Amino acid sequence: xxxxxTLKVMAVTGPAAGLATAFARIGQLASxxxxxxxxxxxxxxxQQIMAWxxxxxxxxxxxxxxxxxxxxxxxxxxxxxxxxxxxxxxxNAVGVYRGEESGGACVLLSAHIDTVFPADTPIEPQLNGTRxxxxxxxxxxxxxxxxxxxxxxxxxxxIRPACDLVFVGNVGEEGEGNLRGxxxxxQHAPLRDRVAAHVVLDGAGxxxxxxxxxxxxxxxxxxxxxxxxxxxxxxxxxxxxxxxxAIAGLGDLNLSTKPRTxxxxxxxxxxxxxxxxxxxxxxxxxxxxxDAEQLIRLxxxxxxxxxxxVIEANEGVKREHALRFSIEMIGxxxxxxxxxxxxxxxxxxxxxxxxxxxxxxxxxxxxANIPLSLGVxxxxxGAGGDGGGIHxxxxxxxxxxxxxxxxxxxxxxxxxxx
Numbered sequence: 001x002x003x004x005x006t007l008k009v010m011a012v013t014g015p016a017a018g019l020a021t022a023f024a025r026i027g028q029l030a031s032x033x034x035x036x037x038x039x040x041x042x043x044x045x046x047q048q049i050m051a052w053x054x055x056x057x058x059x060x061x062x063x064x065x066x067x068x069x070x071x072x073x074x075x076x077x078x079x080x081x082x083x084x085x086x087x088x089x090x091x092n093a094v095g096v097y098r099g100e101e102s103g104g105a106c107v108l109l110s111a112h113i114d115t116v117f118p119a120d121t122p123i124e125p126q127l128n129g130t131r132x133x134x135x136x137x138x139x140x141x142x143x144x145x146x147x148x149x150x151x152x153x154x155x156x157x158x159i160r161p162a163c164d165l166v167f168v169g170n171v172g173e174e175g176e177g178n179l180r181g182x183x184x185x186x187q188h189a190p191l192r193d194r195v196a197a198h199v200v201l202d203g204a205g206x207x208x209x210x211x212x213x214x215x216x217x218x219x220x221x222x223x224x225x226x227x228x229x230x231x232x233x234x235x236x237x238x239x240x241x242x243x244x245x246a247i248a249g250l251g252d253l254n255l256s257t258k259p260r261t262x263x264x265x266x267x268x269x270x271x272x273x274x275x276x277x278x279x280x281x282x283x284x285x286x287x288x289x290x291d292a293e294q295l296i297r298l299x300x301x302x303x304x305x306x307x308x309x310v311i312e313a314n315e316g317v318k319r320e321h322a323l324r325f326s327i328e329m330i331g332x333x334x335x336x337x338x339x340x341x342x343x344x345x346x347x348x349x350x351x352x353x354x355x356x357x358x359x360x361x362x363x364x365x366x367x368a369n370i371p372l373s374l375g376v377x378x379x380x381x382g383a384g385g386d387g388g389g390i391h392x393x394x395x396x397x398x399x400x401x402x403x404x405x406x407x408x409x410x411x412x413x414x415x416x417x418x
Contacts, residue, residue: 022346022347022349022350022415023350023353023354025350025415025418026347026350026351026353026354026411026415027354029411029414029415029418030354030411034157034158034159035157035159035410035411035414037156037157037158038153038154038156038157038159038410039153039407039410041152041153041156041157042149042153042403042406042407042410043403045149045152046130046399046402046403048152049145049146049148049149049399049402050127050130050132050145050399052076052145052148052149053132053137053141053142053144053145053397054125054127054132054134055072056069056072056073056141056144056145057123057125057132057134057135057136057137057141058123058125058134059072060115060117060119060121060123061113061114061115061136062114062115062117062118062119062121063114063115063116063172063174063175063176063177064171064172064177065119066091066113066114066171066172067091069113069114069169070087070091070092070093070113070169070171071087071093073093073113073144073147073169074086074087074093074095076148077093077095077151077167078095080095080148080151080152080155081155082095082096082097082151082167083095083096083097083098084096088184088185088188088189089184089188090171090172090180090181090184091171091181092168092169092170092171092181092184092185093113093168093169093170094166094167094168094189095151095166095167096164096165096166096167097151097154097155097161097164097165097166097167098160098164099160099161099162099163099164099165099417100160100161100162100163101162101163102163102164103164104163104164104194105163105194105195105196106163106164106165106166106191106194106195106196107161107163107164107165107166107195107196107197107198107199107413107416107417108165108166108168108195108197108198108199108371109147109150109165109166109167109168109198109199109201109409109413110147110167110168110169110170110182110198110199110200110201110367111140111143111144111146111147111168111169111170111200111201111202111383112140112143112169112170112171112172112173112174112181112202112367113140113144113169113170113171114140114171114172114173114174114177114181115135115136115139115140115174116136116174116175116391117135117136117393121135121393122393123135125137130398130399130400131396131397131398131399132396132397132398132399133389133394133395133396134395134396135392135393135395136395137387137395137396137397138203138204138387138388138389138390138395138396138397139202139203139387139390139391139395140173140201140202140203141397142201142203142204142382142383142384142385142387142397142402143201143202143203143383144169144201145383146201146383146384146405146406146409147167147169147201149406150167150406150409150410150413151167153406153410154410159414161413161414161417162417162418163196163417164191164194165413165417166191166195168181168185170182170185170367173202173366173367176218176330176331178218178330178331178332178333179333179367179369179370181367182367182369182370182371183370185370186370186371186374186376195371195376196377196416197343197344197376197377197378197416198368198371198376198377198378198379199344199378199379199380199381199409199412199413199416200366200367200368200378200379200380200381201380201381201382201383201409202366202367202380202381202382202383203382203383203387203390204382204383204384204385204386204387204397204398204405205382205383205384205385205386205387205405206357206381206382206384206401206404206405206408207357207358207359207360207382208359208360208361208362208381208382209348209359209360209361209362209379209380209381210361210362210363210364210366210368210379210380210381211337211338211345211361211362211379212290212336212337212338212361212362212363212364213290213333213334213335213336213337213363213364213365213366213368213369213372213373214288214289214290214333214335214363214364214365214369215288215289215290215291215292215295215333215334215335215336215365215369216286216287216288216289216295216331216332216333216365217286217287217295217298217299217329217331217332217333218284218285218286218287218329218330218331218332219284219285219287219299219302219327219328219329219330220282220283220284220327220328220330221243221246221282221283221284221285221302221306221325221326221327222280222281222282222325222326222327222328223239223242223243223280223281223306223310223323223324223325224239224279224280224281224323224324224325225237225238225239225277225279225280225321225322225323225324226279226320226321227276227277227278227279227280228276228277229275229276229277230274230275230276230277231275233277236277236321237313237314237317237321237322237323238277238278239270239278239279239280239281239323240268240270240271240278240281242309242310242313242323243268243270243281243283243306243309245309245312246305246306246308246309247265247268247283247305249305249308249309250263250265250301250302250305253301255298256289256291256294259289259290259291259294260289260290261287261288261289261291261294261295261298262286262287262288262289263285263286263287263288263298264285264286264287264288265283265284265285265286266284266285266286267282267283267284268281268282268283269281269282269283270282284330285302286331287299287302288365289335290335290337290363291335292334292335295335302327303327306325306327307325310323310324310325333365333369334369334370334372334373335369335373336368336369336371336372336373336374337372338372338377338378338379339377342377343377343416344377344378344379344412344416345377345379347412347415347416348379348412350415351408351411351412351415352408354411355404355407355408355411357404357408364380366380367380368380381405381408381409381412382405383402383405383406383409384399384401384402384403384404384405384406384408384409385397385398385399385400385401385402385405386398386400386401
């Protein structure tokens with residue numbers, strides 16, 4: 001951290017009394033010399049930020065295999081002189097940037113470090129000007145690089161916010177990770193009860209804020225039986241056919257549009273040969289809604305459809321030839337929403353107004369689902385720039401416009417720390 005005068009953000013704030021007051025507070029905050037110095041670091045060090053991002057994506061972080069990337073991030077946290085750097089019990093990388101009133105309320109800035117790509121995925125980052133192409137370059141290479149950029153800018157400017165800023169590179173956001181990193185943090189971290197606000201960084205962009213957490217439940221449905229030969233054992237119940245009947249029935253459901261509710265069958269797997277009755281078939285179901293009651297209703301409908309299809313198939317069948325089924329929940333992301341008049345929301349609107357950003361709120365499933373479901377003010381932002389090809393090997397991130405996104409994040413953090 002660069003030596004010099006520190007910034008006591010608390011000294012420039014006043015009580016939050018709506019957008020006008022918040023806007024005045026943000027303007028006052030942004031006019032301070034240390035904040036200008038932090039902005040200057042962001043402006044002059046895009047090459048350093050991109051170098052971090054390129055180095056990051058070369059460290060594979062498949063589902064449940066994020067350890068090497070977490071260790072890499074801890075190393076960068078130490079280089080930036082964060083305190084209390086280390087891995088928590090589930091593998092999240094954590095570091096603390098001390099504030100004037102350290103040990104009290106804190107503001108959390110997090111970005112997930114896992115990707116959707118298997119461990120054996122070839123990773124050969126290609127940097128062409130401002131554009132980085134690699135698996136995970138945007139989701140969430142952009143978010144993790146922003147963590148480092150914000151910490152570096154704060155340290156360079158010698159900014160000392162009113163409260164601690166906690167930086168977390170968390171595991172388990174993608175797919176069947178089931179938000180396990182954030183879930184663990186809010187269940188076990190010693191400072192979990194001190195979090196006054198939580199900003200999640202996920203992907204690119206600077207004009208969107210996810211303020212409503214889309215709830216989801218995921219199920220692994222299995223139907224099994226004795227199987228057999230397609231000719232000599234013809235007539236035995238076929239698990240694929242029976243599961244297909246259940247799926248067809250679920251496809252006829254009238255799902256709620258207000259609140260919007262969806263049901264998807266993402267995979268069906270089973271069987272060994274075209275001339276064999278399968279012994280087992282599995283399917284993965286994904287139910288989503290902004291309303292918890294709708295998710296409960298869909299869970300009941302899935303159980304009913306599968307059970308009814310199996311019971312019908314087993315009518316008059318010998319016990320040893322009967323089908324059996326199981327339904328396992330493999331994902332549960334709680335729904336939630338950020339209150340319109342929460343301090344973090346007012347601060348974000350004021351920051352966007354100050355920076356000339358026309359912000360748009362959205363509904364999505366992110367790490368912010370966990371704090372929002374627990375009543376912790378939280379939202380998810382892009383880390384600036386642009387990206388595309390998400391979850392493909394040709395995923396890309398373009399750093400043009402990144403600086404504006406990083407300024408947005410830094411101002412919001414300091415305002416929330418007031």
